[in-house]
Amino acid sequence: IKWLYGVTAYQMSYQYHFHLWWPFGMNSSVGYLYKLQVKITNDVYRQPFGIRTIRVTDDQFLINEKPFYCLGVAKHEDSDLRGKGLDYTLITKDFNMLRWLGVNCIRTSHYPYAEEIMEFTDRQGIAVIDESPGVGITKANNFGNVSLQHHLEVMSEMIRRDKNKPSVIMWSIANEPATDLDVSVSYFKTVLQFTRDLDPAHRPTTFVCSQIFESDKVVPYVDVICINRYYAWYHDAGHLEVIQLQLQREFAGFRNLYKRPIIVTEYGADTVPGLHRDPSSMFTEEFQVEFLQEYHKEFDRARQQFLVGEMVWNFADFMTIQGTTRVVGNKKGLLTRQRQPKTSAFVIRERYNNIASGKNTTCDNSRVAKYTSNPHTYH
Structure with a gap:
């Protein structure tokens, strides 16, 4: 034109x-x-x-009127060479690895990413849940008018920048806020409505929920339910047998209350590359594989009904502030901080490619064994 x-x-x-x-x-x-x-x-x-078009029903997320299932990862702008700095070579490497994994969607956890990255998502066909830096909203005094006005300003800046990006399929206004507090309701209803009114394309709008369904007060106002869950890691640590039961309960609880599609936007386990043990235990590569596979069993049941996405936390290991709870950063990545694959990366690659092609999603661990330095544990 x-x-x-x-x-x-x-x-x-x-x-x-x-x-x-x-x-x-x-x-x-x-x-x-x-x-x-x-x-x-x-x-x-x-x-x-x-x-392209986007439409959400009670149990589907439609792109161009065809069901879209999010095969995703959450990311961070981070690397060992540049930290959070922009690096075109790293961006290219990351998108090559996203394609290799079979990923079709990322979340910009927990802030808008560089515009150069967003240009890549448009060209590469990677859908984006575009998230504001609304993280750490966990106390009652975080919900005052000053915070609200700043939150609206941030959403306005993000939408003005990204409104023409076809890869942006949904706005996320916050990550893991304290939506169990009464004061959160009016605050987030305001932000959600402001976001909807500002976007000329009327994309679905959400936030990422860490509250259980009994205590959350804001999920009724979103278009898609997005939840972060770490069963057998932060809760019932090491007990893989609880994952399916707890996921079933959580899914049923939300669906009984609200007829909305659900995306699991985070699940993951810290894993030290090269650490092996049989039987598996936390922080080993074997545990990460078994952890993910337990989630996948329940995902496969739920995606036949209302689950429209699964997103591993995280794409790659990343640095965090120093402290006693992290040993040289967060190690929940499928890849190391240097973008080398852990054993779990091959599991996700096989699963995502199988789902995309309509094949059986059961992972063949004999094939995974070829890619680990301790293959006997998968026989």
Whole structure:
């Protein structure tokens, strides 16, 4: 489309048979982009954009009217060489590894990512849950008017920047806030409605919930229920046998209250690369594999009904502040901080590719054994 302003006549062309923008794995036309060109005298502005639709039902997330299942990871802007600094080579490496894993969706946990990364998601067909830096909202005094006005300002900045990104499929206004507090209800209802009103495309809007269904007070107002759960890690540490039971209870609790689709936006276990033990125990590569597979059993049951996504925490190990609870950072990554795969990465790769192609999702551990330095534990 070309528009020449400043003369009495202008020319504009229209194309009616559009190529749709699709996420990776849903169509052969992945990440198809058009370019809007605006020319005013000697100034030219070019804006890439994609065409796609989003619609949420009681139990489905539809992109271009086809069911979308989020095969995802959460990320961080972090590496051992640049820290949180921008690095084009690292971005390219990360997106190559996302494709290798079979990932079709990421969450910008817990802040808007660099615009260069968002341009990659558009071109590569990686859907994005775009999250604001609303993290750490855990005390009653965090819900005052000053905080609210700042939160609205941040949402406005994020939407103004990313509103034309076809890869952005949902807004997340906060991560793990204290939505069990009465004061949180009016606060988040305001932010949710403000976000919906500001986005001309009316994308679904959510927050990431860490509260159990009995205590949460804000989930009734979101379009998609997003939950972080760490059964057998932060709760009942090491007890893999509780995962399916607790997930079943949590899913049933939310679904009985609210007929909305659910995404598990975080689940994961810290894993020291190269640490092995038979039988498995926490922090070993074997435990991480078994931990993920227990979640997958319940995911496979629920995704036939209302589950529309699963997102591992985390794509790669990342640095945290020093303290007694972390040994040189958070090690829940499928990859090391240097982007080398742990055994779990091969499990996720097989699962995601099988789901995308409609195959049996049961992981063949004999194949996984080829990629570990302690293969006898998988026989």
